[in-house]
Amino acid sequence: MWRRKLLSLLSNDLLRRFRPASISGLPLRFYSKLHSSPLCIRDETSRPCGGARCDFLESLQFISSRSYSSHPVENSATRCWNCDYLARSSPFLVCETCRSVQPVDDSVDYFNIFGLEKNYEIDGNNLEGKYKDWQKKLHPDLVHTKSEREKDYAAEQSARVIDAYRTLGDMLARAIYVLKLEGVNIDEEETVSEPELLTEILEIREAVEEAADAQALKQIQSQMEDKLRHWSKSFADAIRCRKLGDAVISVRRMKYYARVKEEIFKRL
Ligand SMILES: [Zn+2]
The missing domain is CATH 1.10.287.110 (DnaJ domain)
Structure with missing residues (x-):
């Protein structure tokens, strides 16, 4: 019974939360730019993107005096x-x-x-x-x-x-x-539109529905933790390269996995 309720909760929540992939809240000062540098723009003290070239055609770069600095901002006196x-x-x-x-x-x-x-x-x-x-x-x-x-x-x-x-x-x-x-606010009401994620959601939903016992649910929870860590690393890579669009995609995934984990936790 509770599984059905959980699925219903997840299903409704997903439809409500993951609307078409829009990067809402992006300041107008975002722009795409061609760039010939082999490395992403980064702070001097931060690590490069594993030597990989950042794709500035697809990245969104934030032009602001309030840039993502690795040093604490000096506060006014x-x-x-x-x-x-x-x-x-x-x-x-x-x-x-x-x-x-x-x-x-x-x-x-x-x-x-x-x-x-x-x-x-x-x-x-x-x-x-x-x-x-x-x-x-x-x-x-x-x-x-x-x-x-x-x-x-x-x-x-x-x-x-x-x-x-x-x-x-x-x-x-x-x-x-x-x-x-960085001036990017995540839209709490956005719903899923990525086909790959939608397929995965259906698979997770099915796995939760077919979970025979608490042990099976704990296993799904563990998988969600692995996915959270994976997308957390993706977020770190994206933010290091200042690919804010990719960073938003990572957060969207993390939100979903965290929610499944939380819902299962409540039921265990
Ligand atoms: Zn004093």
Whole structure:
């Protein structure tokens, strides 16, 4: 019974979510361009695309002063609301001089919060350790004697740090966030139009329907995890080469596999 319900959920959701492949939200400043370079345009510190030539005929390149940099964006100077100390580096969450918690600065992105380069691939950067450091600095027990104003700042900063940790700690959420930083918003309502993906969806649907027991469902879940990792790597390659169209395709796939995984998890 629940399998039928699950299939119905998946089916309806798929039709609703995956409309024709449009890259909605792409800024008008995207353009296609011929390029003779053997390597993709990239930051000096980032890796090349495995030596492969980027196909700039099909790639979309974002022309913006806010380009995808591997270095934290220098934040504008900010003054401490309490001691007037002038901070010149980001993130300015806690004043270096008086230790007062500062109000949320939206120009500080999630990568800045953890002192990370703006790079989709963050493995080995000890995100959890950095998150725990912030938890200690913003812990309610440490600000309970402070003014209401600072307590509010600490609560807002804490919520933002938690959101940043959850976003960067999840391969799909991180991919969507990276695209957002590039000015590309993924359309939550888009539905599937790629024949290859549609065929695969039908096969997965059938496999879920025919799953005899929890073990079989767990196996499908494991397959979804493999697919998520595969498309996460594709996303990383695409974003490194600044092929934002390909990056969007990877995210679309990841969203589908993550959803199947989540639905099965709920039923197990
Ligand atoms: Zn201060």
